[in-house]
Amino acid sequence: MARNLTFHIFRHNPADPASTPHMDTFVLNETAAMTLFIALNRIREEHDPGLQFDFCCRAGVCGSCAMVVNGRPALACHTKTRDLPESVTLLPLPFFKLVGDLSVDTGVWFREMYQRVESWIHTAKAFDPSKKEARMANATAEAIYELDRCIECGCCIAACGTARMREDFLGAAGLNRVARFRLDPRDERKDADYFHLIGDDAGIFGCMGLLACEDVCPKHLPLQDQLAALRRKMAGTALRRTLPFFRDVKKIRKK
Ligand code: SF4
Numbered sequence: 428m429a430r431n432l433t434f435h436i437f438r439h440n441p442a443d444p445a446s447t448p449h450m451d452t453f454v455l456n457e458t459a460a461m462t463l464f465i466a467l468n469r470i471r472e473e474h475d476p477g478l479q480f481d482f483c484c485r486a487g488v489c490g491s492c493a494m495v496v497n498g499r500p501a502l503a504c505h506t507k508t509r510d511l512p513e514s515v516t517l518l519p520l521p522f523f524k525l526v527g528d529l530s531v532d533t534g535v536w537f538r539e540m541y542q543r544v545e546s547w548i549h550t551a552k553a554f555d556p557s558k559k560e561a562r563m564a565n566a567t568a569e570a571i572y573e574l575d576r577c578i579e580c581g582c583c584i585a586a587c588g589t590a591r592m593r594e595d596f597l598g599a600a601g602l603n604r605v606a607r608f609r610l611d612p613r614d615e616r617k618d619a620d621y622f623h624l625i626g627d628d629a630g631i632f633g634c635m636g637l638l639a640c641e642d643v644c645p646k647h648l649p650l651q652d653q654l655a656a657l658r659r660k661m662a663g664t665a666l667r668r669t670l671p672f673f674r675d676v677k678k679i680r681k682k
């Protein structure tokens with residue numbers, strides 16, 4: 428028998444001074460293969476045309492429909508209602524700027540993060556459009572592609588304890604971006620250059636390693652491996668930077 432689902436949905440329009448944050452409740456009968464995306468569209472069509480939420484691809488590709496579903500960040504278009512209990516609470520992703528109801532602005536944060544980690548190939552070689560691009564080993568190209576699959580949904584940031592405490596934290600998505608360029612043989616940056624970008628508490632040393640990011644990533648990116656590798660490399664770089672200082676102190680003490 429089809430279930431009746433009760434949706435408790437966060438409502439607020441920050442652009443309207445009269446608006447106060449509150450929850451609205453809607454009841455829908457469940458249909459076969461219903462996703463949260465379908466449910467939200469039905470709520471908009473049948474109950475409240477003013478309900479705000481984002482979507483574009485409806486196929487887990489654009490990353491725009493992420494929201495907090497019963498306490499867990501997830502993509503609305505990829506969440507089947509049959510996997511949820513009869514009572515569903517929907518909140519906008521925390522951390523990002525609220526546009527209204529379930530809609531947040533992840534775009535500005537991702538653009539600023541890409542600028543901050545200098546998310547482009549750094550090379551001293553001049554670009555010659557008439558020259559054939561140098562071939563990359565298949566295994567390297569595949570490893571880069573694996574990390575490039577990030578759809579910028581923001582789920583990993585919304586689930587991250589450090590990001591909730593400090594808004595300058597790069598988060599798993601930002602650190603994954605650095606990991607992607609470290610793999611790229613065309614990028615001539617060294618670990619000392621990456622240390623300059625992520626070697627502090629707003630970068631890799633702020634990560635508490637509890638891996639909520641990996642748990643909620645809808646694309647199953649290997650975030651745990653990337654965070655661990657970056658932590659090792661950046662800790663090694665920090666050690667190499669500080670060792671000469673301690674040697675000098677030792678020499679002075681011996682005098
Ligand atoms: S492992 Fe690090 S990046 Fe991932 S959720 Fe925890 S603190 Fe955030």
Ligand code: SF4
Pocket residue numbers: 576577578579580581582583584599600603640643644645646647648
């Ligand atoms: S790493 Fe995963 S969870 Fe984070 S933004 Fe990319 S796809 Fe979304």
Ligand code: FES
Pocket residue numbers: 481482483484485486487488489490491492493502503504505
């Ligand atoms: S609508 Fe594009 S990922 Fe959900």
